[in-house]
Amino acid sequence: MTNLQNLLKADKITIARAITQVENGTDPKLLEEIFPHTGNAYYIGITGPPGAGKSSLVNAIVPKLLENNKKVGIIAVDPTSPFSGGALLGDRIRMNDLALNENVFIRSMATRGSLGGLASKTKDVALVLDAAGMDYIVIETVGVGQVELDIAQVCDTTVVVLVPESGDAIQAMKAGILEVADILVVNKGDRSGADRLILEMKFAFELRAHNTDWHNPILKTTAIENIGIDELVSTIKSHKEHLEKSGKLEIERKNKLTLRVNELIEERIKSHLHEYVIDQKQLKKMIDKAYERKITPQYIIDEIAKKIF
Amino acid sequence: MSKDNWKEKFSKLKERDINFSNLSKIKINPLYTPDDNKDFDYEKDLSYPGEYPFTRGVYPNMYRGRLWTMRQFSGFGTPKDTNNRYKYLLKHGQTGLSVAFDFPTLYGKDSDDPMSLGEVGKCGVAIDTLRDMEILFDGIPLEKISTSMTINPPAAMLLAMYIVVGEKQGVPKEVLTGTIQNDMLKEYQAQKTWIYPPEPSMRIITDILEYCSENVPKWNTISISGYHIREAGSTALQELAFTLANGFTYVDYGINKGLPVDTFAPRLSFFFNSHLDFFEEIAKYRAARRIWAKLMKDKYHAQDPKSYLVRFHTQTAGCSLTAQQPENNIIRTAFQGLAAVLGGTQSLHTNSMDETYALPTEKAVKIALRTQQLIAYETGVPNTIDPLGGSYYVEALTDELEKLTYEYFDKIETLGGVVPAIEKGFFQREISRSAYEYQKALEKKEKYHVGVNIFEEKENVEIELLKIPEEVEIDQNKSLKNVKQERNNSKVKSTLIHLRNAAENGENLMPRILDCVREYATLGEMCGTLKEVFGIYKEPIIF
Amino acid sequence: MEKKIRILIGKPGLDGHDRGAKVIAAALRDAGFEVIYTGLHQLSESIVEAAIQEDVDIIGLSILSGAHMTIFPKILDLLKQKNAEHIIVIGGGIIPEEDIKKLLKMGVKRIFTPGAPTNEIVYYIKSIIH
Numbered sequence: 001m002t003n004l005q006n007l008l009k010a011d012k013i014t015i016a017r018a019i020t021q022v023e024n025g026t027d028p029k030l031l032e033e034i035f036p037h038t039g040n041a042y043y044i045g046i047t048g049p050p051g052a053g054k055s056s057l058v059n060a061i062v063p064k065l066l067e068n069n070k071k072v073g074i075i076a077v078d079p080t081s082p083f084s085g086g087a088l089l090g091d092r093i094r095m096n097d098l099a100l101n102e103n104v105f106i107r108s109m110a111t112r113g114s115l116g117g118l119a120s121k122t123k124d125v126a127l128v129l130d131a132a133g134m135d136y137i138v139i140e141t142v143g144v145g146q147v148e149l150d151i152a153q154v155c156d157t158t159v160v161v162l163v164p165e166s167g168d169a170i171q172a173m174k175a176g177i178l179e180v181a182d183i184l185v186v187n188k189g190d191r192s193g194a195d196r197l198i199l200e201m202k203f204a205f206e207l208r209a210h211n212t213d214w215h216n217p218i219l220k221t222t223a224i225e226n227i228g229i230d231e232l233v234s235t236i237k238s239h240k241e242h243l244e245k246s247g248k249l250e251i252e253r254k255n256k257l258t259l260r261v262n263e264l265i266e267e268r269i270k271s272h273l274h275e276y277v278i279d280q281k282q283l284k285k286m287i288d289k290a291y292e293r294k295i296t297p298q299y300i301i302d303e304i305a306k307k308i309f
Numbered sequence: 310m311s312k313d314n315w316k317e318k319f320s321k322l323k324e325r326d327i328n329f330s331n332l333s334k335i336k337i338n339p340l341y342t343p344d345d346n347k348d349f350d351y352e353k354d355l356s357y358p359g360e361y362p363f364t365r366g367v368y369p370n371m372y373r374g375r376l377w378t379m380r381q382f383s384g385f386g387t388p389k390d391t392n393n394r395y396k397y398l399l400k401h402g403q404t405g406l407s408v409a410f411d412f413p414t415l416y417g418k419d420s421d422d423p424m425s426l427g428e429v430g431k432c433g434v435a436i437d438t439l440r441d442m443e444i445l446f447d448g449i450p451l452e453k454i455s456t457s458m459t460i461n462p463p464a465a466m467l468l469a470m471y472i473v474v475g476e477k478q479g480v481p482k483e484v485l486t487g488t489i490q491n492d493m494l495k496e497y498q499a500q501k502t503w504i505y506p507p508e509p510s511m512r513i514i515t516d517i518l519e520y521c522s523e524n525v526p527k528w529n530t531i532s533i534s535g536y537h538i539r540e541a542g543s544t545a546l547q548e549l550a551f552t553l554a555n556g557f558t559y560v561d562y563g564i565n566k567g568l569p570v571d572t573f574a575p576r577l578s579f580f581f582n583s584h585l586d587f588f589e590e591i592a593k594y595r596a597a598r599r600i601w602a603k604l605m606k607d608k609y610h611a612q613d614p615k616s617y618l619v620r621f622h623t624q625t626a627g628c629s630l631t632a633q634q635p636e637n638n639i640i641r642t643a644f645q646g647l648a649a650v651l652g653g654t655q656s657l658h659t660n661s662m663d664e665t666y667a668l669p670t671e672k673a674v675k676i677a678l679r680t681q682q683l684i685a686y687e688t689g690v691p692n693t694i695d696p697l698g699g700s701y702y703v704e705a706l707t708d709e710l711e712k713l714t715y716e717y718f719d720k721i722e723t724l725g726g727v728v729p730a731i732e733k734g735f736f737q738r739e740i741s742r743s744a745y746e747y748q749k750a751l752e753k754k755e756k757y758h759v760g761v762n763i764f765e766e767k768e769n770v771e772i773e774l775l776k777i778p779e780e781v782e783i784d785q786n787k788s789l790k791n792v793k794q795e796r797n798n799s800k801v802k803s804t805l806i807h808l809r810n811a812a813e814n815g816e817n818l819m820p821r822i823l824d825c826v827r828e829y830a831t832l833g834e835m836c837g838t839l840k841e842v843f844g845i846y847k848e849p850i851i852f
Numbered sequence: 853m854e855k856k857i858r859i860l861i862g863k864p865g866l867d868g869h870d871r872g873a874k875v876i877a878a879a880l881r882d883a884g885f886e887v888i889y890t891g892l893h894q895l896s897e898s899i900v901e902a903a904i905q906e907d908v909d910i911i912g913l914s915i916l917s918g919a920h921m922t923i924f925p926k927i928l929d930l931l932k933q934k935n936a937e938h939i940i941v942i943g944g945g946i947i948p949e950e951d952i953k954k955l956l957k958m959g960v961k962r963i964f965t966p967g968a969p970t971n972e973i974v975y976y977i978k979s980i981i982h
Contacts, residue, residue: 013936016907024855051733055850085856086881090850092902093891099898106905110886112856224847412866412917424895427922428866501868501892542871628871632965665966666948667918744871745878752969761967774948777918848891 004033010071010132012105018132019107022124031124034131039253041073041130042240045155047117047141047148047180049173052161053187054140055094056223057232062098064233065136071103073129076140077118080110087111091140105129117141117148123260126154152180153259156249157239159183159232162201164193170200177201178208181216182239185232189220214242277307312342328755331589332747333546335709341701349704354599358694362602364595364707365695366653367618372691378656379681380457382624384409384434385668386781387788388444391434394671395449401675402682405656406449407457409433410467415502417463417836420785430781432668437789438829442470443477452480456487457532457622457656462504464491465517465819466835469826472525488529488578488622491517494555494727495534498736499541501848504836507728509843513818514559515566518573520819529578531559532622538736539582540628542744545593546710548582550717551736553600558727560609574605575615581654583645584626590645591697592706594621594652600711623649624658630665633760635772638662643680650684651697657681667774734851741851789831796829804828805838812842857981858908860888862899864927867917868892872944872966876912879970885977896923900930903939909981915945920955928959940980944968 006014018034021027046054058074065072076091087110098104107125114120118141126137139155141148152158160181162170165188170177177184184201186194198218205216217235221228243249286303289295319339329337338345356362359369368374381398383406384391395406410433413425419437420429429435436442446456451474460467468489472482493510496502503510514531521530535552543551556577563573579597583590602617611617625645630638639662646659659677661669669677685691697703724730731737750756757763808821818839825835861877863870870892877887888906890899903911915923924943931937943955944964952963961980964973 012901012904013934016905020858020907026855056847080886081881084882085884087886088877088881088889089886089906090889090891092888093848093850096847096891096894096898099901100895106902108886108888108906110856225844412919416866418866424866424893426865427919427926428917431918432867496868501870540869540871542875631967633967665946667946741871741874741878745875748875748879748970752971758967762969771949774950779921850891 007034007128007132008037010105010134015105015128015132016107018128019125022128023109023112023119023121025121031127034127038127038130041126041134041137043126043155043157044136044138044236045141045151045158046138046161047151047158048143048161048185048187049163049166049170050143052143052163052166053223054143054161055091057159057161057185057187057221058138058140059095059097060221060223060226060229061233061236062095062104062138064229065138066101066103069103070135071133072105073126073132073134073137074098074104074106074140075109075122075125075129075137076106077109077111077122077142079142080112082113085112105132105134111142116150117143118150118154123154149176149180153256156243156252157182157236159185159236161185161187162197163188164191164197166197170197174204178204178216182214183232183235184216184218185228186218186220187223189228190222190225194220213246214239273308278304312344315340327757331545331586331706332584332756333544333589333710333713335546335589335706335713341705343701345701345705346708354704354708355698361606361614361617363598363618365698367598367620367655371653371694372650372685373694376685376691377650377654377681378405378455379403379678379685380405380407380622380656380658381674381678382407382409382457382459382658383674384411385432385775386430386434386777387785388434388436388441390430390781392445392447392449395445397671398674398678399449399454401678403678405455405457407658408445408459410458410460411435414463414467414832415460417466417504417832419831419833420782420789422833425782427782429785431777435781435785436467436470437785437831437833438792439470439473439826440788440792440829442467442474446471446474446478450480451475451478452484457490458488459490461490461493461496461500461502462510463832463836464489465513465822466826466832468517468521468525468528469819469822472823473826482525484527485525486527488532489517490532490534490580492531492534492555492559492580494558494731495537495552497731497846498538498551498555499543499740500534500537503846504840505843506846507731509839510846511562511728513839515562515568516817516819518559518563518576519566519568520817521576522568522572524819526576528576529620530573530576532578532580533559534580536580536582536624538740539584539626541740542628542747543740544743545584545586545589546713547717547739547743549593549597549600549710550714551739552579552581553597553604553714554718554721554727556601557604557609560605561726564609570605570609570611571613571616574609574611575613575618578655579619579621581621581623581649582626583623583649583652585629585641585645587644587648588697588703588706589710590648591652592703592710594619594623594649594654595695595703595707596710596714597621598653599707600714620655622656622658623652623654625649625660627660627664629758630660630662631758631760632665634766635662635665635770637760638664639676639680642677643683646681647684647688647690650690651695653695663772663774666772668777670773670775672773732849734849737849737851792829793831800828801825801830801834805830805834808835809838809842812839856884856886857910857977858886858888858906859910859912859977860890860899860903860906860908861912861914862890862894862902863892863914864894864896864899864923865915865917865919866893867915867919869916870914872916873914876914876944876970876973880974880977883974883978885974896926896930900927900934900936903931904934904936908939910940910942910977913941913943913945915943915947918946920945920947921951924955924960925958942977944973 080087089108358366412428533556535548539548598619605611661673661677804825811821942962
């Protein structure tokens with residue numbers, strides 16, 4: 001329990017350790033303990049293709065979020081190498097301005113096999129930061145080049161960052177962008193092609209049939225020079241206000257919770273199945289038979305299902 | 310006997326089981342013959358020394374006239390410590406000076422800056438104000454020696470200090486000879502010493518080009534450096550291609566500023582590495598001369614033949630030295646120095662055996678200097694010009710490197726040129742990958758490094774090392790404090806304001822920097838002023 | 853699930869020679885470690901703060917500038933002040949034998965000099981963590 005108290009006091013070593021335990025699944029009780037203390041932070045997602053300047057954008061917006069003595073937790077996700085299982089986590093390089101701020105906690109995460117823009121434990125790690133009293137939690141996705149839909153299932157406001165150079169890549173991901181972007185940012189806005197990209201995206205948003213009263217704003221920034229950052233932060237805040245006033249925040253958070261609970265049920269069932277129901281040796285034998293076309297895959301499934309139903 | 314005959318005999322014989330390729334991954338044949346130089350045209354591809362395209366050398370007489378300048382890079386501790394070392398080196402036959410600055414100076418920070426903690430005087434000499442520069446060159450007549458200064462973001466300030474020291478010695482700036490490195494492009498790519506973003510850095514560089522072409526005509530304004538690209542892990546080919554691409558970028562910027570190419574191109578010089586693979590290095594220097602001459606003539610339409618010349622300094626490869634069996638480094642360095650001389654270098658630094666441990670001792674530096682003196686006075690190598698010219702192997706390798714360099718130029722072009730390619734991390738990624746591949750090749754024993762992965766020995770050899778006392782930092786800060794008390798602080802302030810205005814309105818910065826220097830403004834104050842206008846550079850994340 | 857080894861590779865001070873740090877970072881990744889790379893020109897304070905927040909097992913510092921006798925003690929001291937002495941500190945760079953002995957005495961766990969093979973470093977780290 002002292003750990004929980006230290007965590008609630010935002011002691012950095014305790015937070016860091018708790019995150020490791022959540023990430024490694026070594027203390028299943030921990031999430032139980034902290035859950036009642038979560039739900040207070042506002043979650044902001046930053047996603048976009050590689051080279052869009054996501055980390056620079058985080059580095060630029062966080063100082064504004066910190067105003068009025070607020071606390072900000074940052075989770076930066078980078079890919080795990082599928083060959084070695086290792087990862088190079090370099091997003092902090094871009095966030096050095098924040099490194100020594102008392103009210104900022106930055107954690108890098110490797111995807112560890114997850115295929116989307118987040119690690120499978122990112123949501124739980126965010127809960128730790130939430131319980132530790134962060135007012136905002138900023139999550140930066142991997143940025144593998146496709147739109148990472150999972151971010152929108154975690155965050156209240158999702159910001160999609162593009163750069164004029166993303167050109168061709170955008171065509172392929174346009175539908176996805178339209179789906180997840182509460183706010184669209186064209187970063188490196190001083191480069192040629194920025195205005196054309198903005199027009200193009202405006203047009204795409206307009207074409208989309210929507211019955212929402214939030215008109216997805218498109219903003220231009222140059223993160224490393226701090227240009228357009230004030231406007232971005234105030235847009236994030238007005239999106240927050242919009243969600244709160246319209247009652248959507250509650251609805252969406254309940255949806256997210258439902259989604260999460262369903263996910264966890266599936267995970268639980270899956271691991272139960274593999275640990276207690278399916279006899280791996282027997283399965284292997286049946287696979288051998290199926291390979292020889294003596295039985296069918298459907299037969300195997302029926303055999304296993306018999307044990308459950 | 311026919312070639313086929315030899316081929317057949319050769320194929321029946323045993324070959325050593327190693328990877329026969331050089332460090333640029335060019336496959337090396339067992340034998341080169343006239344067939345490998347089939348399109349060879351002596352007048353066009355080689356010509357005579359001092360004649361276009363200068364493959365055989367930039368001067369008609371080369372070392373028959375004058376040997377290369379023996380220039381040992383050196384600096385440590387306080388300006389007084391380094392002044393003593395310079396006098397020692399000059400006494401032992403060194404013919405030019407080459408200043409190594411400490412890290413705070415290289416980054417334009419004062420010795421009392423929090424980031425300078427522990428770094429003052431460690432890797433070079435600490436310079437904060439004109440006062441330090443006066444001490445550094447005390448008793449050294451600037452009209453008689455040439456000085457090379459390895460300095461990049463604050464190059465303008467250090468040059469200004471040198472000019473003012475000259476004035477005080479009664480030496481007009483028109484006769485000063487020497488070099489400032491002033492090559493920011495390779496900093497973003499490899500050496501990572503930066504302050505401002507690339508565009509303002511390029512503006513400062515072109516200001517220096519303009520100022521020097523009118524006022525310090527004998528000064529080498531940029532030393533376009535492959536050395537650091539190589540040390541950061543590139544191959545010889547990448548060193549060659551990236552260095553020349555950077556050189557052409559400076560030419561582009563100079564021309565865009567409105568300077569006629571022949572007013573500044575003759576003052577551009579180069580700085581290359583000399584690494585382990587002997588013939589590859591020699592071919593690299595020869596290819597560099599030919600490529601530069603061709604493009605300066607055909608693409609940039611320079612008229613002055615001096616604009617065609619790759620005059621270069623060489624330093625042996627620091628990254629090839631080993632902590633294991635350090636005496637072997639003397640021999641390694643000798644081979645590398647020999648390659649540089651066979652490649653026609655204009656000046657040479659030979660590394661000392663102890664540099665994987667610390668800055669070199671006096672004894673180690675003397676052996677390194679003697680190494681070049683042996684090449685110069687005992688081997689007979691300098692007695693004929695480009696002795697390897699016409700070697701089937703060296704000519705084929707020179708052609709191959711030239712061809713592959715053009716391929717890199719095309720790649721850089723498609724990325725939008727050197728500066729955009731830096732922003733996209735192209736060079737950084739290429740260099741990091743080569744460094745990692747080389748390390749892996751060593752660990753898999755595809756390449757050998759004596760003492761490291763072959764002929765290893767268990768016990769360590771004890772060698773004597775140079776120690777920089779911790780008092781250096783205290784002494785330097787004391788003298789900085791004194792200068793700040795003695796100078797006219799209101800004058801300093803007003804010269805800094807003028808510098809700031811010049812930075813904002815685009816006028817040439819050099820005269821303003823000279824004003825600041827004369828009032829003993831510190832390096833940190835001048836660079837800090839420019840930082841307010843130009844902003845600071847942040848590195849992209851590249852692995 | 854096997855515990856992932858997390859290591860921070862830092863370049864403290866003004867030294868810009870990042871070839872070694874990057875080669876090591878890539879080699880450690882290829883050995884299955886999670887490597888946090890903080891980039892160039894870091895204050896000791898930032899490195900320690902990052903190491904704490906990232907809950908790394910080890911800090912690996914690369915110093916080629918000769919400032920090792922200032923920076924290593926400072927890092928060790930900051931770790932102590934922040935109750936983070938459980939984080940192991942190792943290093944590499946241009947560091948004379950005499951100084952290595954002193955640093956080991958102060959609490960630096962191991963110093964690698966130029967030419968150390970990356971697999972030796974990987975093996976060493978695995979041996980002290982597991």
